[in-house]
Amino acid sequence: MSKYQYEEPGQDVRGLPGIPTEDFLYERRSKVEHDRLRQAFSKGVKREFRRYLAEECRDELQAAGFSDGEIETFASGKSVKGFNIHHVHPLDDSGTNDFSNLVLMDMWSHSQLHRTLDPLLVNRRSAEVPLPVPPGHVYVHPSIARERLDALGMTLETVVPSDGAPAEEDAMGMGYSR
Amino acid sequence: MTAVDYLKRANASLFSPSPVRDMVLDRLEMQGAVTLPQDYRSFLAASDGAMFGEGMLYGCEAHVDPESRVPLICLSEGNPTRRVRRHVAVLGEFQEDLIIFDGAVSAFALANRVDHEAFESAASLIDLLKMMEI
Numbered sequence: 001m002s003k004y005q006y007e008e009p010g011q012d013v014r015g016l017p018g019i020p021t022e023d024f025l026y027e028r029r030s031k032v033e034h035d036r037l038r039q040a041f042s043k044g045v046k047r048e049f050r051r052y053l054a055e056e057c058r059d060e061l062q063a064a065g066f067s068d069g070e071i072e073t074f075a076s077g078k079s080v081k082g083f084n085i086h087h088v089h090p091l092d093d094s095g096t097n098d099f100s101n102l103v104l105m106d107m108w109s110h111s112q113l114h115r116t117l118d119p120l121l122v123n124r125r126s127a128e129v130p131l132p133v134p135p136g137h138v139y140v141h142p143s144i145a146r147e148r149l150d151a152l153g154m155t156l157e158t159v160v161p162s163d164g165a166p167a168e169e170d171a172m173g174m175g176y177s178r
Numbered sequence: 179m180t181a182v183d184y185l186k187r188a189n190a191s192l193f194s195p196s197p198v199r200d201m202v203l204d205r206l207e208m209q210g211a212v213t214l215p216q217d218y219r220s221f222l223a224a225s226d227g228a229m230f231g232e233g234m235l236y237g238c239e240a241h242v243d244p245e246s247r248v249p250l251i252c253l254s255e256g257n258p259t260r261r262v263r264r265h266v267a268v269l270g271e272f273q274e275d276l277i278i279f280d281g282a283v284s285a286f287a288l289a290n291r292v293d294h295e296a297f298e299s300a301a302s303l304i305d306l307l308k309m310m311e312i
Contacts, residue, residue: 028292031295034290035297042273046273079231079232081189081190081191081229081230081231082191082229083232084232084233084273084274085232085273085274086274087274090292091274092290092292107229107232107234107271110271111234111271114271114274114291118291118292121292122292122293123293
């Protein structure tokens with residue numbers, strides 16, 4: 001068992017199905033640059049990213065159990081309780097505020113991801129680490145997504161054709177559909 | 179106004195008080211880690227954690243490391259797998275930052291996850307919540 005709760009490289013982070021890791025060289029950037037990026041994120045980027053999610057990732061949001069009302073909340077740039085935005089490549093390192101580096105995550109999974117990753121970075125200026133890389137722009141833990149879909153009255157369907165391969169995978173890749 | 183009142187007004191989800199709260203806090207202080215201020219103790223007495231907007235405040239019960247049995251609001255100095263130094267308690271998370279109480283300067287603060295360096299601080303929990311625009 002990995003000391004830091006990772007499976008073998010390329011496999012999912014333990015407890016976070018669907019989030020594989022990639023080998024990554026972490027090299028801490030200057031505090032000034034980090035603070036500048038963080039401020040830009042807080043002051044505007046995160047709101048723009050929520051609007052982008054509502055406009056461009058509606059299917060992903062619906063598959064993760066977000067209601068139409070919550071998607072409208074994102075469209076207005078506001079947050080939905082229990083979810084926040086994760087920088088895949090950390091702002092401490094080479095990460096930027098580009099939308100390609102941002103993922104909406106449920107708070108539990110986000111916390112779990114950082115509890116796994118952060119100890120590898122503490123007191124380090126440079127380190128090779130297995131970086132968790134959630135696919136797409138929305139990651140909601142399957143059990144949480146299932147609860148949310150149930151609450152919306154949606155059904156859980158795993159579409160598996162006779163050849164055993166998923167015939168029609170939803171945007172989350174988790175087999176949830178209306 | 180208490181932090182709980184403030185969070186209720188902000189429509190936060192508040193969790194039931196933990197039956198092990200006092201045990202955890204006593205243990206925390208016995209370890210000499212940090213003495214939590216009265217307003218945070220009052221918060222824990224009324225609500226064992228809260229979820230709001232893009233953040234959450236931990237409680238006690240869900241916060242005990244199952245391996246070490248050390249409360250996760252307390253991290254031992256010098257242990258890189260623990261997330262804070264002595265006199266600092268991690269109280270929660272906001273966006274990608276940590277919400278901490280730094281006993282050395284008696285201040286609540288938002289801090290970087292990796293180096294725990296505080297970048298915004300306030301004298302009380304409510305003041306910090308306001309700073310976060312909760």
